[in-house]
Structures are given as C-alpha cells and as structure tokens.
Amino acid sequence: MSIVDNVRSVEERISRACEKAGRERTSVRLVAATKYAEAGQVVELIHAGIREVGENKVQAAREKQKTVAGMTWHMLGHLQSNKVKEALRLFSVIHSVDSVHLAEELSRHSEKLKQKREILLEVNIAGEDTKFGIPVSGLTDLFSQVYKYPNTRLVGLMCMAPYSDEPEDSRSHFRRLRELRDGLQQKFGIALPQLSMGMSGDFQVAIEEGATMVRVGRALFEEAVL
Ligand SMILES: *Cc1c(COP(=O)(O)O)cnc(C)c1O
Numbered sequence: 294m295s296i297v298d299n300v301r302s303v304e305e306r307i308s309r310a311c312e313k314a315g316r317e318r319t320s321v322r323l324v325a326a327t328k329y330a331e332a333g334q335v336v337e338l339i340h341a342g343i344r345e346v347g348e349n350k351v352q353a354a355r356e357k358q359k360t361v362a363g364m365t366w367h368m369l370g371h372l373q374s375n376k377v378k379e380a381l382r383l384f385s386v387i388h389s390v391d392s393v394h395l396a397e398e399l400s401r402h403s404e405k406l407k408q409k410r411e412i413l414l415e416v417n418i419a420g421e422d423t424k425f426g427i428p429v430s431g432l433t434d435l436f437s438q439v440y441k442y443p444n445t446r447l448v449g450l451m452c453m454a455p456y457s458d459e460p461e462d463s464r465s466h467f468r469r470l471r472e473l474r475d476g477l478q479q480k481f482g483i484a485l486p487q488l489s490m491g492m493s494g495d496f497q498v499a500i501e502e503g504a505t506m507v508r509v510g511r512a513l514f515e516e517a518v519l
Pocket of ligand 1: 369494
C-alpha cells in the first residue's frame with residue numbers, strides 16, 4: 294500500500310461513515326496527523342489531494358514547512374506558552390488550548406495578525422492522568438473567559454478517547470464532547486461549529502457522533518512507512 298492508496302481507503306471510510314450518519318461528506322475535514330511522517334511523505338499527501346495537516350510540535354512543523362508548501366497547518370499537540378509566538382506563525386488552527394494563560398498568550402500575540410487564528414479547547418474527556426486537556430469540571434469556567442478574547446476565534450472542542458482496540462469504546466466519550474459543546478452553545482449563545490475528534494482507530498464512530506475534523510495519522514502512513 295502506498296500513501297495514495299491509504300488516503301483513498303481512509304476517504305472511502307469517511308464517505309461511508311457520513312452516509313451512515315446521514316451527513317454530507319463536506320461536513321467532515323480530514324486532518325492528516327504527520328507526527329510519524331517525514332517531510333517527503335507529507336509532500337506525497339499533497340499529491341493524494343490532502344490539504345490539511347496536523348503536527349504535535351512547533352519544531353517539527355517549522356522543519357516540514359521548509360519542504361512542504363500549500364497546506365493548512367493544525368497544531369494538535371500540547372503547546373507551551375513560550376512557543377506561542379512561533380506557533381501563531383506556523384499554524385492556522387490550534388486544537389490544544391487547555392488553560393486561561395495559554396489562551397491569553399495566544400490572543401495577546403495575535404493582535405498584529407491580519408487573520409485571526411481559530412482555536413479549540415482540548416477536553417480531557419475521560420479524566421486520564423496521561424493526557425493533556427482541561428478536565429470536564431473546569432470546561433465552563435475556562436470557556437467563560439476564553440470566548441471573550443478579541444484576537445482569536447474560539448470555534449469548538451477537541452478530545453482524544455482513551456486508547457482501545459475497540460472503536461465502539463470511544464463512542465460515549467465522543468457523544469459526551471458533543472453534548473458539552475451543545476451545552477456551551479446554549480449557555481453562552483454562541484456558535485461552536487467544530488468538533489475535533491476521532492483518530493485512525495475510531496474516526497468512523499467520531500463521524501457518527503458529529504465530528505467535523507478527524508485527525509488521522511497511522512492509517513495514512515502505516516504500511517507505506519515499511
Ligand atoms: C498522533 C495524533 C493523532 C493521530 O493518531 P493516529 O492514531 O495515528 O491516527 C491525532 N490527534 C493527536 C492529538 C495525535 O497526537
């Protein structure tokens with residue numbers, strides 16, 4: 294299997310999940326998670342029609358952007374406040390905002406940017422010690438502060454389900470994230486269109502539960518790497 298074949302296969306599975314859920318294919322964006330990939334493989338993604346990629350580290354994105362042009366970059370990993378300035382230069386969308394301090398820094402350093410960056414709040418949906426993200430109990434409070442910042446656009450929520458071999462195990466977590474989103478929309482009266490959830494093992498379930506951005510890594514690169 295080549296990367297092009299992998300992309301085709303993932304695309305087919307996304308289309309089928311959309312059909313099953315009664316959703317338009319265009320309502321789900323495929324963000325290719327490239328933390329395992331080399332710059333050359335990311336270029337292959339472009340040839341396969343991918344236009345959105347996600348990285349977990351500022352430095353990795355900086356390196357890859359020297360070789361790869363014409364992509365929209367998403368920050369998926371934990372972001373340190375001292376890297377905010379560079380992250381704003383490299384990324385259009387930041388999925389991993391999980392503290393008031395980080396959000397404040399993002400807004401402060403965004404003041405001079407012509408285009409506002411989109412941010413999502415990362416929720417530690419299953420309360421795992423090993424994961425970043427705001428605990429569910431702190432989400433409303435974080436949201437109530439961050440949505441007012443003038444220079445960033447808060448567009449939704451992101452989560453990672455606990456690791457499992459069984460995709461159905463993720464469903465309740467994805468559903469919970471959607472319900473949290475619905476609750477915030479109602480309480481604050483603003484639109485939160487984006488739900489970033491679903492990875493290689495569970496993106497179909499995520500689509501059924503309302504994901505608008507799926508972040509897929511291994512399924513695009515796995516065999517192609519060998
Ligand atoms: C690595 C990663 C992904 C992609 O995971 P795969 O299992 O390789 O599809 C998605 N989101 C985040 C935050 C990641 O770190």
